Amino acid sequence: MKHFRLLAWITALLLLLSACSSNAALSGASSENESAAGIAITDFNDRSISFSEPPERIVALSIGEADIIYALGSELVGRPASNVELRWEAAKSVREVGTTHEADLEQIAFVKPQAVLAHNVMNASDVTMLESLGAKVILTSGNSIADIERQITIFGTMLQKEERAEQLIAAIEAKLTELSQKASAASAAPALLVYGAPGTFMAALPNSLSGNILELAGGTNIASSFPALQNYPQYAQLNAERIVEANPQHIFIMTHGDPESVKGSFLKEMESSPAWNSIDAVINGNISILPAELFGSNPGTRIVESLDMMHELLQAK
Amino acid sequence: MSNHPRAGSRRLAVIICPILLVASVLFGLNFGAVNIPLREIWLALAADPAAQYETIVMNLRLPRILVGLLTGGCLAAAGALLQGVMRNPLADPGIIGVTAGGGLAAVITMVALPQFSYLLPPAAFAGAFITSILIYLLAWGRETSPLKIVLAGVAVNALVGAVMNGIMIVYSDRVQSVLPWLSGGLNGRSWHHLNFMAPYAITGLLLSLFAIRTANLLLLGEDSARSLGGKLELQRLLLILLAALLAGAAVSVAGLVGFVGLVVPHAVRLLIGDDYRYLLPVSILGGAALVVTADTVARTWFDPIELPVGILLACIGAPFFLYLLRRKQTRFR
Numbered sequence: 001m002k003h004f005r006l007l008a009w010i011t012a013l014l015l016l017l018s019a020c021s022s023n024a025a026l027s028g029a030s031s032e033n034e035s036a037a038g039i040a041i042t043d044f045n046d047r048s049i050s051f052s053e054p055p056e057r058i059v060a061l062s063i064g065e066a067d068i069i070y071a072l073g074s075e076l077v078g079r080p081a082s083n084v085e086l087r088w089e090a091a092k093s094v095r096e097v098g099t100t101h102e103a104d105l106e107q108i109a110f111v112k113p114q115a116v117l118a119h120n121v122m123n124a125s126d127v128t129m130l131e132s133l134g135a136k137v138i139l140t141s142g143n144s145i146a147d148i149e150r151q152i153t154i155f156g157t158m159l160q161k162e163e164r165a166e167q168l169i170a171a172i173e174a175k176l177t178e179l180s181q182k183a184s185a186a187s188a189a190p191a192l193l194v195y196g197a198p199g200t201f202m203a204a205l206p207n208s209l210s211g212n213i214l215e216l217a218g219g220t221n222i223a224s225s226f227p228a229l230q231n232y233p234q235y236a237q238l239n240a241e242r243i244v245e246a247n248p249q250h251i252f253i254m255t256h257g258d259p260e261s262v263k264g265s266f267l268k269e270m271e272s273s274p275a276w277n278s279i280d281a282v283i284n285g286n287i288s289i290l291p292a293e294l295f296g297s298n299p300g301t302r303i304v305e306s307l308d309m310m311h312e313l314l315q316a317k
Numbered sequence: 318m319s320n321h322p323r324a325g326s327r328r329l330a331v332i333i334c335p336i337l338l339v340a341s342v343l344f345g346l347n348f349g350a351v352n353i354p355l356r357e358i359w360l361a362l363a364a365d366p367a368a369q370y371e372t373i374v375m376n377l378r379l380p381r382i383l384v385g386l387l388t389g390g391c392l393a394a395a396g397a398l399l400q401g402v403m404r405n406p407l408a409d410p411g412i413i414g415v416t417a418g419g420g421l422a423a424v425i426t427m428v429a430l431p432q433f434s435y436l437l438p439p440a441a442f443a444g445a446f447i448t449s450i451l452i453y454l455l456a457w458g459r460e461t462s463p464l465k466i467v468l469a470g471v472a473v474n475a476l477v478g479a480v481m482n483g484i485m486i487v488y489s490d491r492v493q494s495v496l497p498w499l500s501g502g503l504n505g506r507s508w509h510h511l512n513f514m515a516p517y518a519i520t521g522l523l524l525s526l527f528a529i530r531t532a533n534l535l536l537l538g539e540d541s542a543r544s545l546g547g548k549l550e551l552q553r554l555l556l557i558l559l560a561a562l563l564a565g566a567a568v569s570v571a572g573l574v575g576f577v578g579l580v581v582p583h584a585v586r587l588l589i590g591d592d593y594r595y596l597l598p599v600s601i602l603g604g605a606a607l608v609v610t611a612d613t614v615a616r617t618w619f620d621p622i623e624l625p626v627g628i629l630l631a632c633i634g635a636p637f638f639l640y641l642l643r644r645k646q647t648r649f650r
Contacts, residue, residue, distance in 0.1 A: 101489035102489060195493065201497075201504050228621060229622065238621060239616055239623050240623075242350050245350075256488070258432055268435040273505070275505070297490065
């Protein structure tokens with residue numbers, strides 16, 4: 001009995017301590033916000049962040065956010081480490097500070113950022129640590145074109161470049177309008193988006209960025225015909241029988257490896273499987289590798305190029 | 318046989334296991350994500366020109382079932398042999414590095430070198446087999462005791478696991494694609510997978526039947542085994558290599574399907590005893606039926622997505638295993 005009481009006290013104490021620390025973290029953020037004035041933004045986690053003036057020392061942990069900052073006419077002091085090169089010449093000499101998966105806190109501390117652009121899910125637990133480095137953290141992600149437009153708006157407001165942000169969004173919207181007018185029966189043929197390595201059957205769902213690009217470029221994702229998948233996050237391992245039954249006319253492969261050699265590997269896998277060989281996309285050779293910089297993760301403002309490329313691939317017969 | 322206290326259980330197991338095996342195959346052929354009438358399934362199997370679902374039945378379900386049969390049989394045989402050789406009821410293919418070695422090879426192939434992904438089965442087989450040999454070499458000495466092998470296995474598994482985790486962290490953006498393989502699954506396994514694994518698996522299964530006498534000798538303990546004229550070290554090495562061959566064949570195609578190698582032989586042992594003349598064949602048949610049945614559920618229950626069969630096997634196997642243990646404890650109390 002004595003042990004139970006002791007255990008109950010220890011549990012209560014631990015709960016109290018954790019509640020205090022989380023309250024402290026949250027109240028810390030809000031008190032800073034109250035003291036600041038001028039620019040106010042709300043990130044994807046509904047956190048209010050304010051700056052007295054546009055931050056000049058910005059760190060981005062993923063390529064999409066980095067691209068948006070340069071497209072808005074600003075610069076970074078820390079950029080993501082990635083196999084995908086940033087198209088901005090000025091970014092090439094900027095210090096690498098890790099990625100959303102593994103932020104390099106020492107490098108981030110070294111560049112003394114005022115703002116860190118991080119992922120709203122993967123970096124949510126890093127906020128306290130990043131804020132302890134003196135930076136304000138903006139949590140966003142780009143899982144759809146609407147998300148990317150929202151990122152552009154938030155970063156545009158943060159940098160007081162609202163007009164430029166509107167132009168960038170207008171360019172994306174114009175592309176969407178153009179593609180919806182060009183939509184044809186050929187482009188609407190069922191397509192399968194495969195993620196990763198051959199044989200995994202990991203398919204991109206409509207609620208993933210590449211699934212969203214496919215649909216807005218006029219395509220039809222075979223995964224969208226399964227209502228049960230609506231609540232699955234981004235990718236799911238589809239049943240091979242379902243894929244054969246849906247008979248996709250296009251297969252798009254997303255990979256982070258070298259596109260040509262990965263395509264060869266996929267083709268070898270598909271050629272040796274009679275089930276794959278029964279699919280129209282394989283019979284007609286409509287298998288395409290989607291470049292990682294445009295489809296692998298959020299491409300930022302290059303989403304216009306992603307849409308164009310997808311539309312072009314959908315026209316292939 | 319008739320005087321043995323478990324003669325009845327053994328007779329029953331010998332009759333029931335083949336029936337379960339056939340039932341699991343029919344269950345697997347009949348059920349899938351796509352609802353196919355029974356008549357159509359038979360038309361497809363008979364290669365009738367009027368068959369509408371030939372691709373699904375002949376190129377998806379049937380090869381997948383055969384891969385599942387071999388995977389279950391090989392893992393159960395490997396587990397049964399290792400539990401005898403190591404004289405350790407908790408021994409499974411993981412203890413000799415098959416899981417870690419196969420996993421590392423898969424992670425390197427799928428994550429770091431995706432252009433060579435089509436080489437996954439041979440790479441995983443080589444990784445599993447080489448790691449097993451490495452563990453045995455590290456444990457090699459004047460006397461290679463099971464304890465030394467287990468300890469060498471712990472060290473090598475930890476090292477290989479660390480390298481694997483390191484690669485997955487470096488390439489963390491690509492990890493998603495390798496997760497189904499690491500969980501063990503049969504989605505999309507077809508004839509070319511079967512063609513790759515069958516020679517190793519069938520050779521291993523046949524050789525395991527010849528290893529029954531040795532495995533029974535080792536059960537008597539090291540001194541008794543030596544006094545009965547066995548070259549203990551050599552026999553132990555051969556049995557470990559055989560287990561590595563069996564488990565490597567399974568891992569190469571099915572990924573890291575866990576629990577079968579541990580639970581099936583152990584459960585069979587609890588039911589019919591230690592004698593490898595019964596334990597090994599019944600484990601092979603039971604493991605094969607279990608994997609095929611679990612895989613049918615894994616590919617049907619969660620349609621249109623697939624749950625890797627390894628996850629389902631752990632969910633079914635762990636409570637069943639605990640039930641058997643508790644039942645036996647009660648009986649012996």
